Each structure stands twice: as structure tokens, then as C-alpha cells.
Amino acid sequence: MPGPFVDDAQVAQARGIASQVIEPVFDLIRRHTTISVERTVLRLFGMADAGPGGIPLTNLMTDRLKAAGVLNRGAAYWYGRALQLGAASPLDAVERIAALPAGKLAPLSAEVEGNLREEVRREAEAAVDELRRRIDERDALKSEFPMSPAPHRYVIVATGNIHDDVDQARAAAQAGADIIAVIRSTAQSLLDYVPHGATTEGYGGTYATQENFRIMREALDAESRRLKRYIQLTNYSSGLCMAEIAFAAAWEKLDMLLNDAMYGILFRDINMRRTFIDQYFSRRICALAGIIINTGEDNYITTADAYDAAHTVIASQFINEAFAKRAGLRDWQLGLGHSYEIDPHRPETLLLELSQAMLVRRCFPDAPLKYMPPTKHKETDIFFSHAYDVMSDLVAIWTRQGIQLLGMMTEAMHTPLLGDRYVALKAAGYIHRAARGIDEEFVVREDGKIANRARFVFGKAMELLEECRQDGLVAAIGLGRFGDVKRSETGGKGLEGVLEKSPDYFNPFLDILEGR
Amino acid sequence: MAGESHLIRAYGDRRDDGVIQISFTLPVPLSDKAKEAARLFCTRLGLVDVKVAAAEPAADNYTFFVVYARADVSLDYATIDVPEIVFRKLGFDDLNKLIEDRVARRVVVLGACTGTDTHTVGIDAILNMKGYSGDYGLERYPWFEAYNLGSQVPNEELIRKAEEKKADAILVSQVVTQRDVHKDNSRQFIDVAKAHGLKGKTILLLGGPRVDHKLAMELGFDAGFGPGTKPSDVANYIVHALLKKMGKEPEDLHFEGEPT
Numbered sequence: 110m111p112g113p114f115v116d117d118a119q120v121a122q123a124r125g126i127a128s129q130v131i132e133p134v135f136d137l138i139r140r141h142t143t144i145s146v147e148r149t150v151l152r153l154f155g156m157a158d159a160g161p162g163g164i165p166l167t168n169l170m171t172d173r174l175k176a177a178g179v180l181n182r183g184a185a186y187w188y189g190r191a192l193q194l195g196a197a198s199p200l201d202a203v204e205r206i207a208a209l210p211a212g213k214l215a216p217l218s219a220e221v222e223g224n225l226r227e228e229v230r231r232e233a234e235a236a237v238d239e240l241r242r243r244i245d246e247r248d249a250l251k252s253e254f255p256m257s258p259a260p261h262r263y264v265i266v267a268t269g270n271i272h273d274d275v276d277q278a279r280a281a282a283q284a285g286a287d288i289i290a291v292i293r294s295t296a297q298s299l300l301d302y303v304p305h306g307a308t309t310e311g312y313g314g315t316y317a318t319q320e321n322f323r324i325m326r327e328a329l330d331a332e333s334r335r336l337k338r339y340i341q342l343t344n345y346s347s348g349l350c351m352a353e354i355a356f357a358a359a360w361e362k363l364d365m366l367l368n369d370a371m372y373g374i375l376f377r378d379i380n381m382r383r384t385f386i387d388q389y390f391s392r393r394i395c396a397l398a399g400i401i402i403n404t405g406e407d408n409y410i411t412t413a414d415a416y417d418a419a420h421t422v423i424a425s426q427f428i429n430e431a432f433a434k435r436a437g438l439r440d441w442q443l444g445l446g447h448s449y450e451i452d453p454h455r456p457e458t459l460l461l462e463l464s465q466a467m468l469v470r471r472c473f474p475d476a477p478l479k480y481m482p483p484t485k486h487k488e489t490d491i492f493f494s495h496a497y498d499v500m501s502d503l504v505a506i507w508t509r510q511g512i513q514l515l516g517m518m519t520e521a522m523h524t525p526l527l528g529d530r531y532v533a534l535k536a537a538g539y540i541h542r543a544a545r546g547i548d549e550e551f552v553v554r555e556d557g558k559i560a561n562r563a564r565f566v567f568g569k570a571m572e573l574l575e576e577c578r579q580d581g582l583v584a585a586i587g588l589g590r591f592g593d594v595k596r597s598e599t600g601g602k603g604l605e606g607v608l609e610k611s612p613d614y615f616n617p618f619l620d621i622l623e624g625r
Numbered sequence: 626m627a628g629e630s631h632l633i634r635a636y637g638d639r640r641d642d643g644v645i646q647i648s649f650t651l652p653v654p655l656s657d658k659a660k661e662a663a664r665l666f667c668t669r670l671g672l673v674d675v676k677v678a679a680a681e682p683a684a685d686n687y688t689f690f691v692v693y694a695r696a697d698v699s700l701d702y703a704t705i706d707v708p709e710i711v712f713r714k715l716g717f718d719d720l721n722k723l724i725e726d727r728v729a730r731r732v733v734v735l736g737a738c739t740g741t742d743t744h745t746v747g748i749d750a751i752l753n754m755k756g757y758s759g760d761y762g763l764e765r766y767p768w769f770e771a772y773n774l775g776s777q778v779p780n781e782e783l784i785r786k787a788e789e790k791k792a793d794a795i796l797v798s799q800v801v802t803q804r805d806v807h808k809d810n811s812r813q814f815i816d817v818a819k820a821h822g823l824k825g826k827t828i829l830l831l832g833g834p835r836v837d838h839k840l841a842m843e844l845g846f847d848a849g850f851g852p853g854t855k856p857s858d859v860a861n862y863i864v865h866a867l868l869k870k871m872g873k874e875p876e877d878l879h880f881e882g883e884p885t
Contacts, residue, residue, distance in 0.1 A: 280684030296741040296777060312741060312806050378775075411746065414755060454759065485746065486758070489834075489852045521852055522834055528650040531683035 112467055112553045114563040119571070120472055126574040127427035128434075130582050135435065137382060138389045142614065144606035145301070145383075146390045147171050147184035149352040153236050153618050154188055156199040157319060159305035167353070168302045170203045179214050181608045183615040189229035193221075216613070226615060233617035237397070240359060244398050247362035250330060254339045257287050258545075259477070260505045260513035261341065262537055267292035267524045269311035271321045275328040278340075280527055282332045285534040288341040288365065288512065291325060292524075293317050298348025298377045299602060303357065313524070317344050317354055322361035341365060343403065346391050347373050349383070349603050355391035359398035365444065365512075368395060370432040371425065372405035374586060375594040376412075380601035381583065392436030393622040402438065403512065404429045407448035407481040409592035415450035415485070419465055420569035421591050422447050423472065427574060428582070430473065437622070440475035444512050448481030449501035459500060460558050466508040467553065468563040477511025480504075484520055491518040498533060502540035507547050513537070631702040643695040645672070650689045655682040663690045672696055712880035714861055717761055724768035724864055727873055731770040732863060734763055735787045736796030737778035740810035744800035745776045747833055751796060751856045760855040769860065780814040784821050794828035794863045797846075799836065807835055808844065815845035828866045830859065838884035848884045858882045 148167035159165050174180040174187055191202035216222060264286045266277040271291075278289040294311030297304075307324060308316040315321060322344065329340045343365035346354040351368065358366050370388045373379035395402055406422040406429070413421065426445045433443055447469050451458045469478060482501045487494050498516030505513040515533040517525040525533075553559050577585045589595040637644025651666070653659045660680045667675040672694035683689040715723060724732055736748045750757035752773040754764045763771035772790065774783060780797075787795050797814055799807035811831055818824050824845065831841040832850040841849020848862055861882055868874040 280687055283684040299777070412749065452758075526650065527687055528648060528683055528689045531650075531681065531687075531689050535681070 112471060112555065112560055112563065114468060114471055114555070114560050115567050119567070123423075123427050123472070123567075123571055123574055124431070126571070126578050127424075127431040130428055130574065130577045131431045131435065134385050134432075134582060138386050140610060141382065141386050142181070142183070142608055142610055142616070143383055143386050143603075144171050144175060144180065144608070145350050145387055146352050146616075147174075147180055148302075148350075149356050149390060149394070150184045150616060150618055151188060151199075152353055152356045153240075154185075154199075154232065155236065156202075158199060160200060160203065163305055165302050165305055166199050166203050170206060173203070173207045175608075177214055181611045182613055183610075185229055185233065185617055186226070186613075186615040189225040189615075192228070193225055226617075229615070230617040230620075233621060237618065237621050240398070243360060243362060247364070248399065250333060251339045254333050254337050256339045256341070260480070260510045260537075260541060261287035262534060262541075263288035263290060263343070263479075263512055263514045264530050264534065265290045265292050265514075265525065267314045269294065269313075269315055270309040271307055271315050271324050272309065274315050275325060277527060277530075278325060279328060279332050281530050281534070282329065282336060282340045284531045285538050286340070286530070287338075288343055289325070289329060290343045290514075291315050291317070291321070293345050298345070298373065298379070301349045301603065301606065303350050303353050317357075319357040319361060322357055322363060326362050343367065346395070346402075347405075348377055349373075349379060349387075349606070351384075351387040351391040352394060355394040355398075355400070359394050359400060363400065365401040365403055366391075366395060367405065368392060368402040369405040369446075370429050371586070371591060372408065374596050374601065375592050376405070376408055378596065378601045380604040380607070381586065381596060381598050382607050383601075383603040386607065388432065389436055390619070390622075392433055392438055393619070395442065396437035396439070397622055399442070401442045401444050401477060401512075402433065403444040403479040404446045407446040407450070407479075410448060410450045411485045413593040414452075415448075416452070416455065416461065418593070419566045420573055422465070423468065423566060423570035424573040424577070425591055426469065426473065427570070428577070430476070437624075440473075441477065443473065443476035444479035445469065445473055445476050446479045446481065449483050449504060449516075450481075450485050452486050453483070453497060454486075457558065459504070461562060462501070462504050463507065463553075464559040464562040465566065466504050466510070467559065468566060470508045470510075471563070472567075479512040479514070480508075480510040481514050482516025482520075484516075487516075487520040489521050494518040494520060495532065495536065499536050499540060502537045503544055505537075506541045506544045509548060629703060632699045633702050634699045635696055641699075643697055644693060645696050646691070646693050648689065648691045650683055650687050652687055654686055655680055655688045659688045660690075663688070663692065667692050667694050671698070707885055712865070712878060714857065714881035715864075716857070717766065720857070720860055720864060721766055721768045724766075727868055728768075728864070728871070731768055732794070732867060733770045733772075733790050733792045734794045734796065734863060735772045735774065735783065735790060735792045736798065737774035737783045738776040738798040738800060739778050739780050739783055739814060740799070740806070742776060742798075742800055742807075742810075745773075745798075747800050748773055748775075748796065748798040751798075751832065751850075751854070751859050756856045758855060760857050762856045763860055766860060780810070780817045783814070784817050784823065787823070787827065788821065792827055793867055794830060795823075796830045796832060796859070799831065799833040807833060808840075811841075811844045811846070819845075828863060828870075830862070832859070841884075850884060 151167040156166050194205045196202035264281045266274045292314035294316045295313040304316045304318050307320045333339045341364035346366040346368040373384045374381050406425045495518040517529045519529045583598050634641045634643045635645045660677050663677050664675045675694040679691040681689045736752050738748050752771050753762045756762035763769045829846045831846040834852045836849045837851045838849040
């Protein structure tokens with residue numbers, strides 16, 4: 110463990126402030142639901158198909174309920190009403206609900222209501238049991254074929270065609286990758302629905318759909334057995350469908366998800382309230398499914414300067430951790446994000462990067478952490494670029510990062526070629542092999558540049574956390590404190606999908622996931 | 626410049642040896658046969674003395690090669706026509722001074738990453754205060770009035786805002802692309818610009834890692850800026866282009882850093 114740098118009491122104090130920062134947000138979360146949370150409830154009941162025109166049944170049903178002004182009682186309740194009307198299938202349920210005139214949507218007698226809820230609760234418990242059974246299957250495969258030691262080498266595939274992605278993912282696994290990320294099609298985060306079925310056309314990536322998840326996980330299961338080494342799969346639970354993606358990923362046995370409490374607000378201009386509410390339910394699902402979340406603090410220092418904004422990463426990690434813990438996630442599930450992004454033209458950047466990565470490790474000793482390679486200052490001189498990536502490999506093993514995204518020498522040019530991935534995996538394999546245990550051999554002097562820089566950054570992070578506590582997280586985001594991006598509470602996309610819960614709001618899954 | 630020819634070849638470690646290095650992947654398992662295939666592949670490219678320096682199993686069915694070979698290709702450097710620089714690239718203070726003296730008002734620039742692309746890294750590097758690689762962005766120049774509209778901006782909206790602000794130049798950034806979607810989107814931008822009568826009137830610039838000047842010109846832009854472009858390159862270009870439009874600089878004036 111490199112350095113104390115700061116006292117345990119100070120780290121505990123940062124943690125305490127972060128939990129106070131998120132407290133007001135939880136008032137909002139408790140009182141509200143969103144249209145995408147309600148769609149997730151329906152998906153949990155098994156509503157996975159699409160209707161005419163490829164529109165997901167969950168969208169058809171929640172849009173109808175929202176238009177009738179009754180979605181705030183919870184989609185689970187209306188699902189129960191549909192069952193009571195004798196619905197034989199999800200589509201049938203949608204049609205029956207849609208056919209009811211507004212007057213027929215009034216509450217039933219207390220006794221009938223009670224029975225209906227009891228019946229739906231039992232069905233929800235059975236659905237969660239089935240989900241748990243699938244997660245157990247995934248975990249059994251993981252135990253049978255253990256992963257390589259950390260840092261787990263994470264590479265991306267992004268062809269746009271799920272079948273081509275499978276070929277590239279298998280090739281990457283054979284070359285030593287531990288984690289495959291299927292990059293999503295550009296702008297999927299702004300779709301207020303999850304596309305349906307296997308897809309073969311995408312821009313800059315491949316649509317995240319439940320069927321695409323299934324296809325890729327099945328291929329990686331086969332590859333894991335063949336290589337006798339478990340290969341993890343990750344995707345993106347971000348944007349307007351955080352919780353739905355989390356459900357689809359859990360059901361299809363994914364291992365990780367990009368999932369950040371604030372990323373959508375800052376970098377996709379998704380409404381703040383919408384994101385806070387959605388992230389909570391999505392993280393409850395991740396907690397149940399043993400999914401490791403990857404947070405997006407690395408993005409702050411691709412927009413803001415990595416040297417000047419180093420403290421915003423630390424402050425945000427404490428906030429993301431606090432949100433995650435409130436959603437039931439455990440330390441081993443927290444892939445808190447950071448990255449090797451300081452301008453390489455500055456002097457002593459290896460020391461600065463070590464300082465930052467060591468500080469993150471110091472603050473979150475039991476979290477796997479997610480370490481990103483250089484991107485912002487990458488050059489099209491691939492030979493320099495490769496050397497630059499190798500330095501981040503060294504920092505990753507030195508600071509025991511759990512998850513390391515490998516830099517690609519062609520980062521500034523195009524999505525990685527198969528050969529680019531191979532070169533990156535070979536170099537990272539060498540560095541990890543060569544430097545394993547280096548942290549135990551070298552003690553970082555407490556009066557040196559690394560420790561002093563770490564103390565300085567931690568101090569500024571504390572100031573920012575304190576500002577967030579006093580003025581509120583909303584105000585801090587409004588001032589552009591994170592990533593130099595300013596957002597307002599009622600701005601951004603998706604606010605119309607936020608609903609105040611009615612007093613008789615019903616969501617048995619939330620009760621089960623919260624352990625009630 | 627006419628007259629003597631100046632033949633050049635690739636330089637490895639002595640004049641005219643023609644040595645080059647390439648790397649590529651073939652979709653076959655590593656074997657002697659695969660190495661021979663790589664050698665033949667390079668021979669087909671017209672290379673000679675092909676040495677397959679490395680043949681690596683990139684995956685079960687893919688082999689990655691690094692090859693050194695000689696290319697007998699020669700060029701007459703004297704016949705290559707690139708306009709001569711007559712105007713040195715100006716730094717931050719000198720360029721502001723030039724605008725103040727010659728344009729005599731602030732130069733208005735709008736930029737956005739348009740279409741579905743969510744990546745602001747390119748437009749941020751050129752426009753934001755911070756800039757890129759120690760080179761200040763246009764927002765920092767007191768004599769530029771720069772607006773960065775961010776990502777996923779529809780082309781129509783960018784044009785509308787540009788008309789509203791009476792922009793001198795519009796910057797379109799296209800970062801992540803696949804199957805040439807950046808070209809389709811850029812063409813659509815030009816169509817909208819034409820419909821609004823901006824073509825020929827407002828300076829239209831395209832930038833991004835897959836963009837070069839030639840492509841941008843083909844698509845109907847005034848200039849294109851590829852990887853490694855610094856904000857000062859774009860700033861210099863805009864000021865000269867504007868002065869040319871104002872008739873204050875000759876049409877055939879060339880300057881350092883000009884896109885070619």
C-alpha cells in the first residue's frame with residue numbers, strides 16, 4: 110500500500126461529508142419515480158418483447174399509463190390490474206390496459222386492491238428468484254475458470270455489428286484481454302427506449318440490446334471454457350435508460366456496467382433529477398446481480414485540465430461511492446474511474462500520475478478501481494503513443510488497479526484495429542509481469558513530490574466536498590465544479606419522464622431490492 | 626523553381642536505400658505459410674527485399690506482421706507544387722493585433738460537433754479557453770468572439786445560430802465516425818448552408834481526426850483541419866480568409882500553416 114499521505118481520520122471525514130452531500134438528493138429519489146424505472150419494473154416481470162414497429166412493449170404500456178396520468182401509482186400496480194382482467198401475455202396486458210377508458214382506471218375496493226398487490230408481490234419475488242438463479246450460473250462459471258490476476262485488461266470492440274463484435278471479442282480474449290466492452294452506438298444514451306433484438310448497423314459502436322448482450326455473453330462463455338479463464342463482459346448503463354440496461358445486463362449475466370451517478374448529467378445533458386432517480390434503481394439491480402460498476406470521473410479530466418482538476422476526480426469518487434453504498438453496492442463492486450491524462454509535455458508527469466493513482470488507491474483501498482489510459486493528449490505518432498500507453502500500464506500495476514482500460518496507439522485516429530489491440534495487450538502483459546509487486550519494494554517518501562502533491566489534491570478535494578455540503582450538489586454542478594460542465598436542475602433531457610409518486614405507489618421490486 | 630530535378634526515395638539508413646516499415650494483420654493462423662503470404666502480399670505492393678521481421682499470433686486465426694522492405698519508388702521533389710509561404714504564422718498577441726488593425730472588429734466564430742456525434746474533444750480543443758497542447762483556444766483571443774455549441778447539434782441549428790450571431794466562420798467537428806457517416810453529415814451541413822445562402826459568404830470549416838483539407842474541399846467546405854491541428858492554425862486561417870473576403874489581402878497570399 111503506497112503511502113498514508115493523509116490520516117485515516119481525514120479519509121473518514123471525506124467519506125462522512127460525501128454521505129451528507131447526497132442526503133438531500135435521496136429525499137428527491139424517495140419521493141419520485143421515472144418512466145424508465147417503471148419500464149424496468151415491467152422488464153423484471155418478463156416483458157421483453159417489442160410490439161408493432163419495433164417499439165418495446167414496456168414503452169407502449171408506460172406511455173399509455175403516463176398519458177392517462179396514472180403511472181405515478183407504479184407500473185407494477187397496472188400490471189396487476191391487467192392480470193386481473195385476464196391478460197394472457199404481455200402484449201395482451203398492454204392492449205387491455207390501453208383499451209380501458211380513463212374512468213375505469215380508478216382504484217378498486219380495499220380488499221381487491223390488497224389481494225392484487227399480494228399476488229403481484231409474489232410474482233415479483235419469483236422473478237427475482239429466477240434472476241438470482243441466472244446470476245448463480247454466471248458465478249459458477251467464474252469459479253470454475255478463475256480470472257487472471259488484476260489489473261484486468263479491458264479492451265473495446267465497436268464494429269456496429271454484433272456478429273463482427275463477437276469475432277473481435279474472441280480474438281481479443283485469445284490475445285490476453287480479461288474484459289470486453291461493447292461500445293454503444295453513438296447517441297444511444299439519448300434514446301428513451303432500449304432497441305430490440307440483434308443489431309448489425311450502428312455508428313461508432315453497437316446498440317446495447319438484451320439480445321446483443323445474450324449473443325456476446327454466450328460467445329464469451331464458450332471462449333472462457335476454451336481458454337480456461339473467465340472473460341468478463343461490460344456495457345453502458347447510462348443515459349435515459351440506466352435501469353433498463355442494468356436489468357438486461359443482469360439477466361444476460363454481464364459482469365460490469367459503466368454506471369455513474371452524475372455522468373449523464375454532465376456529459377450527455379440528461380436532466381439531473383432523472384439521472385439521480387434512475388441511477389439509484391439501476392444500482393439496486395447491480396447490487397443484487399453482483400455487477401461491478403465503472404464510474405466516469407476520468408471524463409472530468411478529458412474536458413478540464415487533468416493537473417488543475419485532479420481534486421474534482423477525488424471529490425466525485427467519494428460522492429459516487431456514497432451514492433453506490435446507499436444503493437447496496439459493496440466495495441468490491443466499485444470500479445471508481447480515474448485516468449492517466451496529465452499533459453505529457455509537462456515535467457515529472459510520471460510522478461504526478463503515480464501520486465494521483467496512489468491517492469485514489471489510498472482513499473478506496475478495497476475498491477477495484479477503473480483506470481483509463483491517456484486519450485486527450487494522444488498523438489498520431491503511434492510509436493510515441495505506444496510508449497505513452499506503456500507508462501500508464503506501469504502506473505496501473507504499481508497502484509494495483511483492478512480494471513485497466515488499455516490505451517491504443519491509434520487512439521487519436523480510429524476505433525482500434527485488431528492488430529492495435531494485440532500490440533496493446535502484449536505490452537501490458539509484459540509490464541504487468543515485469544513489475545508485479547513493485548509497490549511492496551518501493552516506499553514512497555512522505556516528504557517527497559508524490560506525497561506532497563497527493564496531500565495538496567486531497568486538501569482541494571475536501572474543500573470541494575465541503576462546498577457541495579454547504580451549497581448543495583445541485584449548486585456545485587450548476588457552477589461547473591465537475592468537468593467544467595454547468596447544468597441546472599430543470600435543464601437537460603428527460604425531465605418530462607420524472608413523476609412524483611402517488612401515496613399508494615407500488616413497486617414490489619424496490620421493496621425486495623431494498624431488503625424490505 | 627523550375628529546372629533541376631531532385632529525385633528522392635525513402636531513407637532508411639543511407640541515401641536512396643528505399644527502406645520502409647509497415648505493419649498489418651492477415652486473417653490466418655500463424656504458420657510458415659502465413660509468413661510466406663505476408664511476404665507475397667508485400668511483393669504485390671511493389672516492395673522488394675521483403676523481410677518479415679515479426680509474425681505474431683494476434684489471435685487463433687489472425688497473424689500480425691511487422692515488415693521491412695525496400696520501395697523502389699522515387700519522386701521528383703522539384704515537381705511537387707505546394708504554395709510558398711509568404712506570411713509567417715502569427716502568435717496569440719500578433720494575431721489579435723492583426724485583427725484589431727485590419728479587420729477592426731471582433732471576428733465571430735461558431736463551432737459544434739454536429740449530427741449524432743457526442744464527442745466534443747475536437748471542438749473543445751480549438752474553441753475552449755484552455756486550447757490544446759499549450760496553444761490557447763479561440764475563446765481566449767480578445768479579438769475573437771467564439772461560441773462553442775457542444776455536441777449533437779443539428780446542422781440546421783448551427784446554421785440558424787450562425788445567422789443570428791452574424792458569424793464570420795462556422796466550424797464543424799466530426800470525431801467518431803463509422804462507415805463514413807461523417808461525410809454524409811458534412812454534406813448535409815453544406816446543403817443547409819447553401820439553402821441559407823451562406824456558402825461563399827461565411828467561412829465554412831471542417832475538422833476531425835478523419836478529415837483532411839482535400840476531403841473538406843470535396844465536400845464543399847472552404848478548408849479542412851485534421852489531427853494535430855492547433856487552435857492557432859485555425860485562428861490564422863480564419864483571419865486571412867476573412868481579410869481576403871474583405872479585399873484587404875490578395876487572393877493568392879499564402880501563409881504558414883495554411884491547409885493544403
